[in-house]
Amino acid sequence: MSAKLGEILVRENLLSAQQLRDALDYQREHGGRLGFNLVKLGLVSDDMITAVLSRQYGVPSVNLELFDIDDSVIRLIPHEVAQKYSVLPLSRVGATLTLAMVDPTNVFAMDDIKFMTG
Template sequence: MRKKIGECLIQAGLITEEDLRHALAEHKRTGERVGVVLVRMNLATEKQIAKALAFQLGFPYVNLVENPPDPAAVVLIPKEVSIKRVCVAVGLEKNLLTVAMSDPLLFSLVQDLEFQTGYRVKQVVATRGEIIDAIQTGLSR
């Protein structure tokens, strides 16, 4: 069984058990995801959450500032879809489209993208902020 995101962050020494208890109480109250709550409460950064999520789920983490998306790949997903679903195509190799997303558990998104683009989709994790910046930058070229 995989570890929960809070456990991953505690193990990495990024938050305390007390921090997690506070975040879980807020999560229960608001229904927001624990990672979102931790960022909102300034207990973790968006990047720390993204890296922990990638580790937890076994997906690669990509820093889109250091590794900007290939402009030829970005345009393969319509801007409206990228913005609404918080994802951006970052690379294309043969019939494999690499897509950065902040929530790689959106399997319906993967299926939709494979259908819309005609490519197999490989998921990677990036922060929501970096994805949105990459969409704006990549589609304004």
């Protein structure tokens, strides 16, 4: 089983064990995802979380500002679905649709989108 986000941040000296405990206490009280709460509390940056999660899940991170996305690709996924799953279609080559996803572990999103787009 892969290590949890907090454990990785502590192991890589990006966060102290005490900061992790504080963030977990905050999470228990206020809810939300740990990565979001760590950024909200000012303990780490968005870029740090993105880099760690990218390595953890073996998926590349992308800078959306560098993409010129064709309108026909954007229309492949209805706005409501893209919003629901926090996804953005980036390109389509043949039968392969490349997505930017906030949560690349969301199998339900991938299954729904695969069903919708063929």
